[in-house]
Amino acid sequence: MLKERILVALSGGVDSAVAASLLLDQGYKIEAVYVKTWEHEDDLLGDCPGAQDLRDARDVAETLEIPFRVLNLSDFYQKHVVDPMIEGYAEGVTPNPDVLCNREMKFGKLMDYAISEGFTKLATGHYCRRIISPTDEVQLWEGMDKNKDQSYFLSRLTIEQLNKAIFPVGEIDKGEVRKRAKALGLGVADKKDSQGICFLGKVKVPEFLGNFIEDKPGEIITVDGEIVGRHKGLHRYTLGQRRGIGVPSNTDNRNYVVTGKDQVSNELIVAFEDKDEQTLWGHKFHLNQLSYLKQDGLPENSRLLAKARYRDPSTTIAYKYLGDDRAEIIFEQPQRALTPGQVLAFYEGERLVGAGIYSLQNLGRAALSA
Numbered sequence: 001m002l003k004e005r006i007l008v009a010l011s012g013g014v015d016s017a018v019a020a021s022l023l024l025d026q027g028y029k030i031e032a033v034y035v036k037t038w039e040h041e042d043d044l045l046g047d048c049p050g051a052q053d054l055r056d057a058r059d060v061a062e063t064l065e066i067p068f069r070v071l072n073l074s075d076f077y078q079k080h081v082v083d084p085m086i087e088g089y090a091e092g093v094t095p096n097p098d099v100l101c102n103r104e105m106k107f108g109k110l111m112d113y114a115i116s117e118g119f120t121k122l123a124t125g126h127y128c129r130r131i132i133s134p135t136d137e138v139q140l141w142e143g144m145d146k147n148k149d150q151s152y153f154l155s156r157l158t159i160e161q162l163n164k165a166i167f168p169v170g171e172i173d174k175g176e177v178r179k180r181a182k183a184l185g186l187g188v189a190d191k192k193d194s195q196g197i198c199f200l201g202k203v204k205v206p207e208f209l210g211n212f213i214e215d216k217p218g219e220i221i222t223v224d225g226e227i228v229g230r231h232k233g234l235h236r237y238t239l240g241q242r243r244g245i246g247v248p249s250n251t252d253n254r255n256y257v258v259t260g261k262d263q264v265s266n267e268l269i270v271a272f273e274d275k276d277e278q279t280l281w282g283h284k285f286h287l288n289q290l291s292y293l294k295q296d297g298l299p300e301n302s303r304l305l306a307k308a309r310y311r312d313p314s315t316t317i318a319y320k321y322l323g324d325d326r327a328e329i330i331f332e333q334p335q336r337a338l339t340p341g342q343v344l345a346f347y348e349g350e351r352l353v354g355a356g357i358y359s360l361q362n363l364g365r366a367a368l369s370a
Helices: 015-026 050-064 076-089 097-117 157-163 174-183 204-211
Strands: 005-009 029-035 067-074 119-124 128-132 138-142 218-222 226-230 258-264 269-271 281-292 301-307 315-323 326-336 344-348 351-358
Touching: 005 015, 005 097, 005 351, 015 029, 015 050, 015 119, 015 174, 029 050, 029 097, 050 067, 076 097, 076 204, 097 157, 138 157
Parallel strands: 005 029, 005 119, 029 067, 218 269
Antiparallel strands: 128 138, 138 351, 218 226, 258 269, 281 326, 281 351, 301 315, 301 344, 315 326, 344 351
């Protein structure tokens, strides 16, 4: 029986390089692709190392002796990842471009390309596990290396996308990945992990957004309505932000934190960091744009584990389906500054079962109790 043809997305990093080598060891017929996500990767707003990544990916393919191609998806990336991020910030929400990129581009456009080219699956270097259950259901589980687990970023994949995906490094830890890369003589064996969003590079989000969203200065007020300063533009701030607000508290050992944004009056709302500050902490939230990685979805009322953000520990929630692609969730423990537009990932143990996006509530907040 012939082994499947698999297309491996080489990013120029060590994880995808070792993913390719593992598939070779298993006898698969593989080819590699590097995806350009920005038209001029040597002239970016954020000093993105795209040109070096391309060279590294090509070198990996040559070392492993596998066919290599470059696919330019910069127009698609701009339209489906960059533009929604900019539009979200302009409207007062904080999208997660990494989650969006995985759903729309890597396991959307790129996967469609792979299938059209005769490949049966698309492989990446994500630290997560694709498991086939005894009933032949394809499931997505956390990676064995809990410090590197990336299942959160794949939480909005569809079942159809998961069926055609493969994650070779999900069963090993980062140390083993680097050890294998060195043994193979791969030049990326000691390459540092990429940090942040490629098109941002070393540029901070507010600075990047300043190229696309016009600043509209306004007043900074406390939750009690006291004017304490001026802001540069609401899109430059996010809930829970402590630094860069530009307003001294004038109170010993107490610092202001952003707890709201009034789009109508163009006011930035701040409060002192405090466990009892109801505009900063919340239990109850609404979600929209629900997605599931279970054939039958989730029961209308259930208790689940959830990750409020990437790298947050799993915490217990009560889940209630409200209809119209919406749900209400109540955290067992209060959560700090959860932001509209961000993603909540649902788990049953280590198995990822779905996700939703925090809805925008009053004054730019997600919490219903604020």
